[in-house]
Amino acid sequence: MKIVKTSELVPGMELTEDVYLSGKVLLLSKGTSLTYENIRWLTSLGVEQVTVKVEVEAEDSGAIDIAVEPVIHPFIQTYQKAVDSAERVLLGLVHNNKLDEYELVSTVKNLLMVVLNEPGVLKYLTWTREQNEGIFSHLVGVSAYSILLGRWLGYDNTKLMTVGLAGILHDLGKCLIPSEILDKPSTLTSDEFKLVQEHTTRGFHLAMQGNIHRIEILSAILQHHERLDGSGYPGGIKGNQIEELSKLIMITDIFDAMTSSRSYRQSRTVFDAVEEIMSESYVEKLDPALSLTFVRRIVDHFVGMKVELSSGAIGKVIQVDQQNPHRPVIWTEDQMVDLRDNMKISISRVLPD
Numbered sequence: 001m002k003i004v005k006t007s008e009l010v011p012g013m014e015l016t017e018d019v020y021l022s023g024k025v026l027l028l029s030k031g032t033s034l035t036y037e038n039i040r041w042l043t044s045l046g047v048e049q050v051t052v053k054v055e056v057e058a059e060d061s062g063a064i065d066i067a068v069e070p071v072i073h074p075f076i077q078t079y080q081k082a083v084d085s086a087e088r089v090l091l092g093l094v095h096n097n098k099l100d101e102y103e104l105v106s107t108v109k110n111l112l113m114v115v116l117n118e119p120g121v122l123k124y125l126t127w128t129r130e131q132n133e134g135i136f137s138h139l140v141g142v143s144a145y146s147i148l149l150g151r152w153l154g155y156d157n158t159k160l161m162t163v164g165l166a167g168i169l170h171d172l173g174k175c176l177i178p179s180e181i182l183d184k185p186s187t188l189t190s191d192e193f194k195l196v197q198e199h200t201t202r203g204f205h206l207a208m209q210g211n212i213h214r215i216e217i218l219s220a221i222l223q224h225h226e227r228l229d230g231s232g233y234p235g236g237i238k239g240n241q242i243e244e245l246s247k248l249i250m251i252t253d254i255f256d257a258m259t260s261s262r263s264y265r266q267s268r269t270v271f272d273a274v275e276e277i278m279s280e281s282y283v284e285k286l287d288p289a290l291s292l293t294f295v296r297r298i299v300d301h302f303v304g305m306k307v308e309l310s311s312g313a314i315g316k317v318i319q320v321d322q323q324n325p326h327r328p329v330i331w332t333e334d335q336m337v338d339l340r341d342n343m344k345i346s347i348s349r350v351l352p353d
């Protein structure tokens with residue numbers, strides 16, 4: 001057969017058709033001999049199948065090609081559109097002082113529908129975020145993770161819309177900070193650091209100019225870098241002075257930021273991100289009722305993941321301890337590795353299935 005599921009591709013197979021994302025963005029050209037990285041990339045973008053050349057046996061020397069449009073998972077399509085819309089709407093607000101509320105609301109509504117109804121969303125979300133960088137991708141990623149966390153907390157759809165809107169707007173103020181500073185690979189000077197921190201207050205004022213009046217959303221923009229122990233910014237406020245939605249976005253913001261690529265660094269694994277969230281919760285910076293719900297549900301999805309260990313071994317996660325979800329039990333080709341007992345070994349990356 002010529003149509004091959006992305007999960008069954010192996011390096012060395014040759015594409016017989018160009019592969020496009022949403023029919024417009026060329027991902028890989030016809031004739032490409034697939035590498036491990038290509039396959040990983042196609043998987044992360046939700047391309048479910050492609051056509052490849054298959055050598056035919058015996059006297060038939062040719063190869064059969066069957067043209068087929070790659071099937072893209074609905075979440076990936078919605079995610080890409082949402083990133084484009086977020087950029088259009090938020091830059092419109094920055095440059096024209098006008099918020100296209102209709103487009104913003106319909107973008108979040110579409111994201112909410114796909115996040116709540118499509119099976120496998122979490123897998124595609126984590127893969128996609130690992131491959132994408134930039135403010136608008138981050139905003140959509142945080143919006144999607146926040147909708148998921150809101151659902152796990154039992155929020156109704158009206159509240160989930162507010163959560164999704166807060167997620168897509170929370171870093172609005174970064175549109176006002178020069179990208180050379182946001183993407184600076186070296187340590188920021190204290191003035192630059194202060195300027196980056198201002199994205200909270202500047203975003204808050206910009207949102208008000210755009211006629212956003214809902215207190216939970218304005219608070220999330222202003223407070224998502226506060227911490228429950230008062231160690232955050234801009235206000236250094238504590239505990240119940242912080243809105244619940246701001247506490248929720250703190251968690252999804254950390255998770256999304258750590259697990260996505262940045263121009264100056266590789267993404268960290270979901271295991272590292274969960275460890276960070278748990279340790280911030282133990283020292284009472286994050287709300288444990290929210291963070292433990294998030295961690296418990298996210299780690300359910302770890303079992304079965306294919307991972308590479310720092311020792312170079314490749315294996316599958318077969319068991320996750322809820323108390324130590326970042327130190328799971330891995331089955332490699334010939335042995336079981338319990339990372340709780342092997343502190344020198346860590347998970348260096350997650351591999352496509």
Ligand SMILES: [Fe+2]
Pocket residue numbers: 170171199224225
């Ligand atoms: Fe932020």
